[in-house]
Structure formats: structure tokens, C-alpha cells
Amino acid sequence: MEHAINDLDELANPYAIELIDVTVRLGNRDILKSIHLTIEQGGIFALLGPSGCGKTTLIRTLVGRLQPLNNHNGARKQISILGKHTHAFGQMVGFMPQEMALHSTNTIEEELFFYGRLVNMSNKNIKQRCQFLIDFLELPHKQKSISTLSGGQQRRVSFAIALLHEPKLLILDEPTVGVDPILRKKIWQHLTEITMKNDVTAILTTHYIEEARQANIISFMRHGYLLETGHPNDLILKHEQQTLEAVFLELCEDRHRLEIQCQTQEKVHDHKSLTIANKICHSCQSVTCSCCMKKSCCLTRRSCARPSLGRSLCALLIKDILKFQRNPFMLIIQFLVPILQIALFCLCVGRKLSNIPFGFISRETIGSSSASELILNKIDRNVFKIIEYKTIDEAQRLFDVGYLSGIINIGENFSRELIEKTTHCSFSNVNKYNDSQFTMYMDQTNRQMVYTIAEEFIRIFKTIDTDYHLGFFTSTPMNQESLFKLAQFHNNLPEIEYTFTHFMIPGIVLSVIFFFNVALTALSLVTEQSDGTQERVWITGAPKSVKANEIIFSQLIIHSMILIIQIVIVLFTSLYVFEIPSRGSLLYPSLLCVIQGFCGMTFGLVISTIFTTEINAHQVTMSIFYPVLLLSGIVWPLEGQPIWMRTITEWLPMTKAIDAMRGILLKGWGIQHLVVQQAFWITSIWSMFFLILTLFIFNCRRL
Numbered sequence: 001m002e003h004a005i006n007d008l009d010e011l012a013n014p015y016a017i018e019l020i021d022v023t024v025r026l027g028n029r030d031i032l033k034s035i036h037l038t039i040e041q042g043g044i045f046a047l048l049g050p051s052g053c054g055k056t057t058l059i060r061t062l063v064g065r066l067q068p069l070n071n072h073n074g075a076r077k078q079i080s081i082l083g084k085h086t087h088a089f090g091q092m093v094g095f096m097p098q099e100m101a102l103h104s105t106n107t108i109e110e111e112l113f114f115y116g117r118l119v120n121m122s123n124k125n126i127k128q129r130c131q132f133l134i135d136f137l138e139l140p141h142k143q144k145s146i147s148t149l150s151g152g153q154q155r156r157v158s159f160a161i162a163l164l165h166e167p168k169l170l171i172l173d174e175p176t177v178g179v180d181p182i183l184r185k186k187i188w189q190h191l192t193e194i195t196m197k198n199d200v201t202a203i204l205t206t207h208y209i210e211e212a213r214q215a216n217i218i219s220f221m222r223h224g225y226l227l228e229t230g231h232p233n234d235l236i237l238k239h240e241q242q243t244l245e246a247v248f249l250e251l252c253e254d255r256h257r258l259e260i261q262c263q264t265q266e267k268v269h270d271h272k273s274l275t276i277a278n279k280i281c282h283s284c285q286s287v288t289c290s291c292c293m294k295k296s297c298c299l300t301r302r303s304c305a306r307p308s309l310g311r312s313l314c315a316l317l318i319k320d321i322l323k324f325q326r327n328p329f330m331l332i333i334q335f336l337v338p339i340l341q342i343a344l345f346c347l348c349v350g351r352k353l354s355n356i357p358f359g360f361i362s363r364e365t366i367g368s369s370s371a372s373e374l375i376l377n378k379i380d381r382n383v384f385k386i387i388e389y390k391t392i393d394e395a396q397r398l399f400d401v402g403y404l405s406g407i408i409n410i411g412e413n414f415s416r417e418l419i420e421k422t423t424h425c426s427f428s429n430v431n432k433y434n435d436s437q438f439t440m441y442m443d444q445t446n447r448q449m450v451y452t453i454a455e456e457f458i459r460i461f462k463t464i465d466t467d468y469h470l471g472f473f474t475s476t477p478m479n480q481e482s483l484f485k486l487a488q489f490h491n492n493l494p495e496i497e498y499t500f501t502h503f504m505i506p507g508i509v510l511s512v513i514f515f516f517n518v519a520l521t522a523l524s525l526v527t528e529q530s531d532g533t534q535e536r537v538w539i540t541g542a543p544k545s546v547k548a549n550e551i552i553f554s555q556l557i558i559h560s561m562i563l564i565i566q567i568v569i570v571l572f573t574s575l576y577v578f579e580i581p582s583r584g585s586l587l588y589p590s591l592l593c594v595i596q597g598f599c600g601m602t603f604g605l606v607i608s609t610i611f612t613t614e615i616n617a618h619q620v621t622m623s624i625f626y627p628v629l630l631l632s633g634i635v636w637p638l639e640g641q642p643i644w645m646r647t648i649t650e651w652l653p654m655t656k657a658i659d660a661m662r663g664i665l666l667k668g669w670g671i672q673h674l675v676v677q678q679a680f681w682i683t684s685i686w687s688m689f690f691l692i693l694t695l696f697i698f699n700c701r702r703l
């Protein structure tokens with residue numbers, strides 16, 4: 001019942017806009033101060049005032065991008081547009097913001113088609129209007145790219161977008177700025193014509209006081225207050241002045257005096273007392289009450305006609321496809337950079353070290369039967385660059401300055417004492433065999449080098465052990481069992497020498513995909529926010545909640561297409577070009593990549609809803625890169641983290657996925673493995689969480 005009464009109220013409302021006690025605060029300052037304004041339908045309303053007085057703020061409040069403070073009575077319905085207290089304008093409102101808010105890579109025609117589709121116009125209709133507006137606003141050829149237009153031409157394209165769908169209410173922020181006087185006259189003529197003939201209401205701001213004489217109603221604004229509202233001629237007569245400029249000056253002086261008076265009398269600054277009633281008499285319009293009711297009924301019905309989801313989603317997708325098509329370099333980057341990153345990783349990380357400069361000093365006479373000679377011959381010259389020295393002092397000097405990475409020093413009686421030691425199996429008498437030592441000095445600061453050297457010398461000693469039947473690592477006729485045995489379960493690992501590259505590559509592949517999608521999605525939306533195009537898209541067509549879904553889903557669809565190609569390229573590069581072994585099916589690694597990319601996109605969306613400038617979005621993406629890399633166990637096994645930290649980090653979006661990817665690629669795990677299932681669950685839950693968070697913030701945010 002209450003609903004029905006409200007609806008009747010709205011249908012009966014003849015006003016184009018109605019503001020009741022609207023105060024808007026930005027930062028800690030009230031920019032609009034207790035504004036009361038009622039504008040009837042039909043006619044031109046011009047808002048005049050100096051720069052910074054709050055005109056744009058008023059316009060943004062009207063279109064729902066800024067929220068007024070609750071007024072003193074606690075009433076909530078302070079703003080009504082075409083009789084409605086919502087900002088679900090549908091096709092009813094044409095909006096021209098102060099900034100260009102144009103997709104610069106589009107042509108004029110593409111831009112008009114984009115906004116036409118958003119308001120569900122047919123292609124034929126868009127084409128006709130497009131041609132009319134290009135001629136009327138003296139725009140260049142429709143195929144001309146917006147980025148090549150002058151500032152004034154771009155403003156006219158912006159104006160054309162507002163006029164395109166012949167809305168009932170035009171909200172225009174400085175439509176005539178920078179426009180040639182003849183064209184300006186034409187624009188005013190057109191506005192006058194459509195407001196008279198089609199009962200359109202135009203609300204516009206302007207700096208040019210004299211051009212506002214053509215408006216039906218004007219309002220002077222200063223310091224966030226509306227000073228006075230009325231028909232231009234009425235105001236001139238009332239104030240007994242020659243020009244509107246003089247009327248404005250008088251109003252400003254009056255207010256200034258009033259403010260000083262208030263200060264000197266130390267009165268409490270009461271907005272209401274300073275506010276001049278703005279309820280206007282629309283003298284020039286012959287609109288009767290009954291007629292108004294009929295019209296607003298019809299208007300209300302039109303405003304409910306929402307553009308179909310499919311068509312505006314299609315408009316958003318076409319816009320994104322055109323953006324990539326116009327900027328192929330950006331698209332190529334999306335595919336080339338992941339290849340480059342994987343290739344650089346495979347070429348630079350985890351490979352066996354080579355050409356390590358090593359000093360070799362042997363104080364025994366090197367001959368074919370000496371142990372020194374034996375060791376020297378077994379050293380892999382690809383791994384070590386052996387330089388022989390006479391004395392340890394000489395080698396040490398070069399080691400100290402970093403020329404050598406290590407030194408081998410062999411004692412004078414090394415061969416003889418080694419044979420004695422092994423035949424008598426006596427290693428305990430230090431004094432007796434003090435010259436049998438094989439001493440190795442290494443640069444301990446470089447652990448990877450130490451591991452490589454240690455691994456290489458274990459290999460050398462194993463070979464000597466086999467060749468001379470010493471029996472430490474291999475069985476001999478004397479001893480049936482070797483001292484050490486490296487065993488392996490049947491059918492477990494293939495005959496591959498696993499390196500650090502194998503450990504890291506699953507994490508690198510997933511992180512490249514994740515971060516690329518974070519950055520791409522975040523920047524794509526933030527760019528549209530900072531150039532104002534998103535604000536315009538919000539206001540055009542479907543209501544805010546529908547538009548939020550459309551914007552988000554169009555982003556997800558377009559970036560998913562790029563993601564699929566990215567995954568194919570990245571997996572192909574790592575598995576086939578760099579021959580990383582894959583033991584299981586490629587289906588699960590591909591699915592893990594898809595779900596990680598999706599998670600990256602949704603996280604990018606969250607960033608784009610919180611941060612409004614490219615630089616901030618960039619900073620956030622960069623600053624989470626290293627923590628995620630380190631915490632997810634990409635660089636170092638998770639077992640290296642403190643236990644308390646591991647209990648948290650294993651729930652991050654990438655941690656289990658990396659573990660699962662390693663298991664699938666290197667050990668042949670399938671979906672039945674618990675870690676693989678956990679990977680899919682955890683990443684999906686994070687993606688859903690990011691998506692819901694984005695939708696929530698998008699719907700709550702106004703600025």
C-alpha cells in the first residue's frame with residue numbers, strides 16, 4: 001500500500017529535478033551547502049558561478065556519483081530526478097561530464113555506437129543520429145580516431161553522446177566551453193528547440209554569464225550556496241541592472257556583507273538562514289498540472305525501460321576488443337612478456353654452474369700413477385676452469401681478490417699415504433698420515449657454488465671408488481655391500497637429473513599467469529576510472545547494480561580470452577622449448593593455470609575498485625609481488641618457513657596450487673591426490689571472495 005502511494009507520488013511529480021536541503025561534503029569541507037532547488041520539466045536551466053563554487057559537485061550529485069549528507073530532519077529522499085528517488089535513469093538522462101571521458105582509441109562512430117548500445121538503441125537509429133550529430137556539431141569524419149581530435153572537438157563528441165539517444169533530461173557540465181561562437185549559438189538554438197518542442201529539460205553549467213540569458217531559468221552559485229534563481233529578465237528587472245554580470249556582482253556583494261555581519265555579531269553560522277529560497281516559478285512554460293501528471297507518468301514508464309543486459313554487455317565487449325585491436329603492441333606484450341619471463345628463468349635459474357675458476361696446487365710429483373693426476377683427470381672441465389699454481393700463498397692472494405672461487409691443495413705424499421690408509425683401513429692416526437690430506441678451500445658465501453663443488457667432488461670420488469674397487473660407494477669382491485646406497489622405488493621417478501629449475505618452474509608459471517592478470521585487469525579498469533569514461537558508463541543505461549555486473553563480466557570475458565592464449569604459450573614454452581618433464585596429463589596443469597589466472601583477474605578487480613589512479617594500482621601490484629613470491633613457496637620450500645608462518649601461508653591462493661603443479665608435472669599426480677583437490681578448492685574460494693568483494697565495493701562506492 002505504502003508502495004502504491006509512493007508510486008503515485010512519483011507519477012504526479014512534475015519536476016525534472018528536486019533537491020531538498022542537499023549538503024555535500026568532500027574531505028572535511030562542505031562543498032554544497034543546504035541546496036534547495038526545484039526545476040520543472042521542459043526548458044533550459046543554467047547554473048552560473050565562478051570556478052570552484054561547486055557547479056560540478058552539484059552535477060555529480062544529481063547523477064548519483066556523490067552522496068549528500070542526511071539533512072537536518074533526517075529525511076532521506078533529498079534528491080529526485082524525473083520524479084524518482086533513484087539513479088536508475090535508463091534512457092532518460094543524457095550526461096556530459098566536465099572531463100572528456102572518451103575512449104581515445106575509438107573512432108567517433110565507434111564511440112557513439114558504444115553509448116548507443118548501452119542505452120539499447122538499434123544500430124539503424126544510432127547510425128542516423130550519429131550522422132545528424134556529426135553534421136550538426138561540425139565534427140570531423142566519423143572514422144577519425146578520438147585521440148587525433150582537438151580538445152574542442154573531443155568536447156563536442158562528448159556533447160554528441162549526451163544528445164545521442166534524445167533523452168528527456170540533459171545534464172551538461174560546461175557544454176559550450178572552447179566552442180566557436182557560431183557553433184555555440186547553434187548549440188543554444190538546438191537546446192532551445194528540443195526543450196520547447198520535445199519537452200526536454202536541459203540542466204547545464206557555464207562560465208559565460210551572457211550566453212545564459214537564453215536559458216529559461218538561471219541560478220547563481222557562490223561558495224557552495226545558490227544565491228538566487230529565476231528567469232534572466234526577471235532577475236535583471238528585480239535588481240534594476242543592465243546585465244546579468246551586474247546582477248551577479250550585486251548578489252555576491254550582498255552575500256559578502258551578510259557573511260561579515262554574521263561574523264561580527266558572532267552568530268552561529270546557520271546554513272539555512274543564509275539560503276535563499278530556490279523554489280522557482282517556471283514562467284515561460286505553459287505546462288498545466290494535469291498535463292504534467294500525464295507526462296511524468298509516461299516518463300516514469302520510459303525510465304523503467306532498462307537496456308537489455310546482452311546488448312550493453314556486447315557494447316562493453318566490443319569496446320574492449322577495439323581497444324586491444326587499436327593497440328596491438330599491448331596485446332603482443334601480453335603474450336611475449338610471459339614467454340620472455342619463462343625463457344629467462346629457464347636460462348638463468350637452476351642450471352648447473354659452469355666454468356668455475358679453481359686453483360690447483362699439488363706438491364707431489366704429478367705422474368701417471370699419482371692420485372693427484374687421477375683427480376685432475378677426473379675433474380669435469382665444463383664445470384671447473386682449473387688453474388695450476390706452485391704455492392698456496394700465490395693461489396690464496398687470487399682467491400682473496402675474488403679471482404678464484406676455490407683452491408685444491410694436495411700434500412707432498414698424498415698418493416703414498418692414501419694407498420697406505422686404504423689398504424690398512426686406518427684413518428685415525430692423524431700424526432702418521434699428516435701429508436695425505438686433500439684440502440679444499442671454497443667461497444662459503446656462495447652456497448649454490450659450494451653445493452655444486454661438493455656434488456662434483458662426490459662424483460669424482462665415486463668414479464675413483466668404482467675404478468679402484470675401494471668399496472665406499474660400490475660393492476667389491478672383498479666387500480659385498482657398499483657403504484652407501486642411493487635407492488629408489490620402482491617406477492617412481494624417471495631417469496632425469498632434477499635441478500632447481502624443476503623445483504621452481506611450476507611456481508614461476510603460475511605466478512607469471514597470476515600477476516599478469518592482476519596487473520592487466522587492475523590497470524584496465526583504473527585507467528577508465530581516471531579518464532572519467534567509467535563514470536559516464538555508470539550513468540548511461542542500466543541501473544548501477546546491473547552496470548557493475550556488466551562492467552565486471554565484460555572484463556572477465558575479455559581477459560579470459562587473453563588468458564587462454566597466454567596459458568597455451570607459457571605451458572608450451574616451459575614444457576616443450578625448455579623440456580621441463582611432465583609426467584601427468586596436461587589437463588590439470590592447464591586447469592590450474594586457468595583458475596590461477598582467474599584468481600589474478602578477480603584480485604585485479606579488487607585493486608581497481610579500491611584505488612583510483614594508475615600509479616597507486618601499480619604500486620600495490622608491485623608491492624604484493626615479492627611477498628606472494630616468497631610466502632607461496634616458489635623460491636624456497638615451505639618447510640624453510642617458521643611453523644607458525646606455514647600454517648597461514650599454505651592457505652594463500654598460490655601455495656597449494658604450486659605444490660599441486662609440482663606433483664602433477666614431476667610426480668604424475670592426478671585429481672585423486674588430496675593436494676591437487678585442495679589447490680582447486682582454495683584458489684576457487686579466493687576467486688569467489690575477490691569477485692564478491694569487488695561487486696560489493698563497486699555497488700557501495702560512489703566516487
Ligand SMILES: Nc1ncnc2c1ncn2[C@@H]1O[C@H](COP(=O)(O)OP(=O)(O)OP(=O)(O)O)[C@@H](O)[C@H]1O
Nearest residue numbers: 026027031049050051052053054055056057058098
Ligand atoms: N574529491 C574532492 N575532494 C575534496 N575537494 C574537492 C573534490 N572535488 C572537488 N573539490 C573541491 O570542491 C570545490 C568545488 O569544485 P567543483 O569542481 O564543483 O567547482 P566548479 O564550480 O565546477 O569549478 P569549475 O568551474 O572550475 O569546474 C573546489 O574547491 C574543489 O577544490
